[in-house]
Amino acid sequence: MTQTTAESPTSKQRAQLKVRTLRTDRWWLVPALTFAGLMSFLIYGVWAIFDKSYFAEPYIAPFSSPCLATSCPEGARFLGLAPFGDWYGLPPGLLILGLPGGFRLTCYYYRKSYYRSFWLSPPACAVSEPHKKYSGETRLPLIIQNVHRYFFYLAVVIGAILAYDAVLAFRDEHGNWGHVGLGTIILVANAVLIACYTLGCHSCRHITAGRLNHFSRHPIRYKAWTFVSKLNARHQQFAWASMYSVMIADLYVRLVAKGVINFPFA
Amino acid sequence: MGYKAKFRVWRGEGGEGQLEDFTVEVNEGEVVLDVIHRLQATQVPDLAVRWNCKAGKCGSCSMEINGRPRLGCMTRMSTFEETETITVTPMRTFPVIKDLVCDVSFNYQKAREIPSFTPPKDVKPGEYRMQQIDVERSQEFRKCIECFMCNNVCHVIRDHDENKPAFAGPRFLMRIAELDMHPYDELDRKESAQEEHGLGYCNITKCCTEVCPEHIKITDNALIPMKERVVDRKYDPLVWLGSKIFKRSGV
Numbered sequence: 001m002t003q004t005t006a007e008s009p010t011s012k013q014r015a016q017l018k019v020r021t022l023r024t025d026r027w028w029l030v031p032a033l034t035f036a037g038l039m040s041f042l043i044y045g046v047w048a049i050f051d052k053s054y055f056a057e058p059y060i061a062p063f064s065s066p067c068l069a070t071s072c073p074e075g076a077r078f079l080g081l082a083p084f085g086d087w088y089g090l091p092p093g094l095l096i097l098g099l100p101g102g103f104r105l106t107c108y109y110y111r112k113s114y115y116r117s118f119w120l121s122p123p124a125c126a127v128s129e130p131h132k133k134y135s136g137e138t139r140l141p142l143i144i145q146n147v148h149r150y151f152f153y154l155a156v157v158i159g160a161i162l163a164y165d166a167v168l169a170f171r172d173e174h175g176n177w178g179h180v181g182l183g184t185i186i187l188v189a190n191a192v193l194i195a196c197y198t199l200g201c202h203s204c205r206h207i208t209a210g211r212l213n214h215f216s217r218h219p220i221r222y223k224a225w226t227f228v229s230k231l232n233a234r235h236q237q238f239a240w241a242s243m244y245s246v247m248i249a250d251l252y253v254r255l256v257a258k259g260v261i262n263f264p265f266a
Numbered sequence: 267m268g269y270k271a272k273f274r275v276w277r278g279e280g281g282e283g284q285l286e287d288f289t290v291e292v293n294e295g296e297v298v299l300d301v302i303h304r305l306q307a308t309q310v311p312d313l314a315v316r317w318n319c320k321a322g323k324c325g326s327c328s329m330e331i332n333g334r335p336r337l338g339c340m341t342r343m344s345t346f347e348e349t350e351t352i353t354v355t356p357m358r359t360f361p362v363i364k365d366l367v368c369d370v371s372f373n374y375q376k377a378r379e380i381p382s383f384t385p386p387k388d389v390k391p392g393e394y395r396m397q398q399i400d401v402e403r404s405q406e407f408r409k410c411i412e413c414f415m416c417n418n419v420c421h422v423i424r425d426h427d428e429n430k431p432a433f434a435g436p437r438f439l440m441r442i443a444e445l446d447m448h449p450y451d452e453l454d455r456k457e458s459a460q461e462e463h464g465l466g467y468c469n470i471t472k473c474c475t476e477v478c479p480e481h482i483k484i485t486d487n488a489l490i491p492m493k494e495r496v497v498d499r500k501y502d503p504l505v506w507l508g509s510k511i512f513k514r515s516g517v
Contacts, residue, residue, distance in 0.1 A: 014361055014427075015358060022353050024332045112472055125471075126419055128421075131425075138466035149502065203494060213451075216397040
């Protein structure tokens with residue numbers, strides 16, 4: 001038979017380059033900035049969860065919303081509910097922390113960012129990772145990442161509650177409608193960014209119509225998929241923007257609650 | 267205006283070798299492959315380099331330029347400083363035959379492991395009727411020129427040679443996605459994508475997308491949608507229950 005391809009080398013070896021990478025650009029900068037950005041969010045989050053100044057009528061800090069504990073002030077309770085009873089004495093934010101936290105933790109974009117910046121797997125493209133073995137998301141614990149769509153469903157609920165909080169922010173501290181303060185604008189901007197991030201999720205894209213093979217048979221779902229795909233193309237940007245907007249909104253409400261910022265401008 | 271550029275080029279056979287320094291003339295408008303060819307013509311006649319179209323469409327001249335997987339014919343010399351030393355090495359994931367030429371047969375082996383397009387038995391070639399919106403997704407993946415830079419840069423096999431038997435690489439997982447999304451393909455590829463072709467190894471760090479010279483959104487449009495389809499099949503009890511109750515498939 002005629003041989004049409006080059007013979008394989010006798011010793012099937014890669015080029016024996018001894019260096020981790022030959023990249024000459026600042027490949028470490030993006031993972032370093034990502035690490036710093038995510039760490040700052042985590043540190044703020046831990047502080048915020050245990051900080052008690054989370055409500056200043058009519059604003060509620062996003063990290064503590066919905067407020068479901070009996071310890072929540074009357075006006076802060078979501079729809080007036082306190083389903084957890086007196087036995088629950090921990091910060092109310094802890095009750096709901098896992099929902100948006102799980103959504104971001106299993107998000108396809110955040111997975112990329114922390115696999116790169118925290119686990120260095122790999123730290124950057126064409127830069128060797130330090131681990132001897134790699135099994136990816138084929139086994140426990142990382143196979144649990146496949147639960148992402150369930151966190152998406154829960155994140156939609158949380159996003160709707162934050163939008164509801166933003167609507168309530170159009171009232172003043174006495175409950176009269178028509179107020180528009182800096183806090184109102186911040187909470188509305190946060191709700192919009194959270195919605196763009198949540199609806200641009202890869203799981204949402206799959207659920208709307210991504211799982212279909214015949215878009216033409218499902219025109220409405222296809223339209224929804226087209227819309228979600230546009231958001232999805234900017235998922236990374238919305239991930240960062242919404243992460244910082246929720247942090248800024250949360251901090252702002254706490255500053256109002258602590259009396260650092262006062263009405264009527266608040 | 268021409269200038270003399272400093273090049274460090276990998277020279278050697280079967281993986282053994284070293285980086286050798288050269289000074290080569292560079293003229294305005296040239297790409298790295300032009301300079302490699304000049305080096306071959308004027309100083310190192312036995313320098314091995316694979317190339318063909320010089321237009322970024324054949325995928326032959328994949329190499330690593332300053333550590334980054336690039337097509338030699340599409341990397342302009344004007345993107346480098348004149349004083350910069352440019353390092354050119356073969357693709358790191360595949361065995362070296364000689365100098366910059368790799369044995370990429372791993373990819374052909376993986377291609378053969380994927381069952382081909384399987385249309386319904388009662389539809390003959392020429393009878394396929396599909397709307398544009400139904401095939402658009404797959405068409406993006408057909409732009410692939412098989413330069414194999416995505417497979418080269420993927421850390422799953424780049425840093426872990428032992429994963430090669432279990433992992434098809436982004437190029438062929440994209441092929442599986444292309445077929446799975448095809449309105450006329452009848453084969454169920456979700457289970458095999460995960461179990462036989464190693465989709466679960468992908469941790470979506472998007473290097474394949476970063477290096478693709480055709481700008482195919484491999485991760486967002488092929489790998490993640492395929493992961494979601496696998497979740498439907500293997501990890502989502504609600505979808506499983508729905509499929510049992512409503513007996514739906516291939517919608």
